[in-house]
Amino acid sequence: MADLFKALADGTRRIIMDELAQRDSQTLFEICGRLAMNHGLAMSRQAVSQHLAVLEEAGLVVSRREGRYKFHHLDTGPLRAIAQRWPQSTTED
Amino acid sequence: MADLFKALADGTRRIIMDELAQRDSQTLFEICGRLAMNHGLAMSRQAVSQHLAVLEEAGLVVSRREGRYKFHHLDTGPLRAIAQRWPQSTTED
DNA sequence: TTGACAGGCAAGTGAATACTTGCCTATTCT
DNA sequence: AGAATAGGCAAGTATTCACTTGCCTGTCAA
Incomplete structure (x- = not known):
């Protein structure tokens, strides 16, 4: 769980997630x-590679190898745990 | 948006949110x-006070002053922006 | 088989940040 | 008024983290 939030903490990583959401399976x-x-x-x-490693460790990015290429794709599944941990307040609209 | 993720990045702050979710309006x-x-x-x-300040800046905690007491309460509203930014993948269950 | 391409490993650096310590302000109770 | 309570401000420290640089491995094409 800590890995998830740590991965999301960096702005560059969030932009990488945006890019993968927009176009899947990129090298x-x-x-x-x-x-x-x-x-x-x-x-x-290297910087981007390290960011991808962090995202992968958090389960937000999954990669598959094909020859010399390594394709990355976004997995938004882990994000659902966030909303579940802190349920919506009853006082909110 | 950056403040939100930065606030969530720390484990102690997440526990504070847990405590506020369990029992609202604590000093x-x-x-x-x-x-x-x-x-x-x-x-x-001081450490806890600083954490609360970070949470408040992220909009996750709202506080109201009453005499010498300052009560804090959790607002899970900002969390919804996370799920909205990266929509659920079609390949997921 | 040689060179180009895609990616990985590891050490070093500079900036961000969590936490402490010491002192100060404001409110309440006796 | 004076003491106790709740909280705030600011500087110092130590760790974490993002990014770079240099070199190495594996895959494919000519």
Whole structure:
């Protein structure tokens, strides 16, 4: 559970999740390109790779290997645990 | 939006939210006591106070002052934005 | 088989942050 | 008034974390 929130804490990782939500199964290089292109984030490949590792450890990203490519896809499943942990207040609309 | 995730990133703050979900409108001292009692967290009053400030800035905790007491109560509203940002995958169950 | 491409490992650096300590303000009770 | 209670401010420390740099492994094409 701690891994989940730690993964979500970083803004770059949330943008990576946005990109994967918009276009599934991207490689590391594709994600790097989109971060630079769509968000002006000029980061090293390693930085993005480390972010993906954190997301994967949290279960928010699943990857599959194909030859020299590694495709990443978003899994929003773990997010549901958040709403479940703190149920909606009765005083809220 | 960044404040929300940053607030959720810390384990102690999540426990504070748990305590407020279980029993609403607690003072700083009450929360301190419950952290020590229920979770073995012997933290300084300042530490808890700072955590509450972070939660309040994220909109997850709302406080009202009454004399020398300050009561805190949980607002789970902001949490809903999380599920909305990354819609549920079609491939998930 | 040699070179290009996709990705991984590991150490180092600088900034963010959780927590403490010490002192101060405001409210209530005797 | 004076003491006790509830909380706030600010500086210092130590750990965590994001990012870089340099080098290494594995896959594919010419």
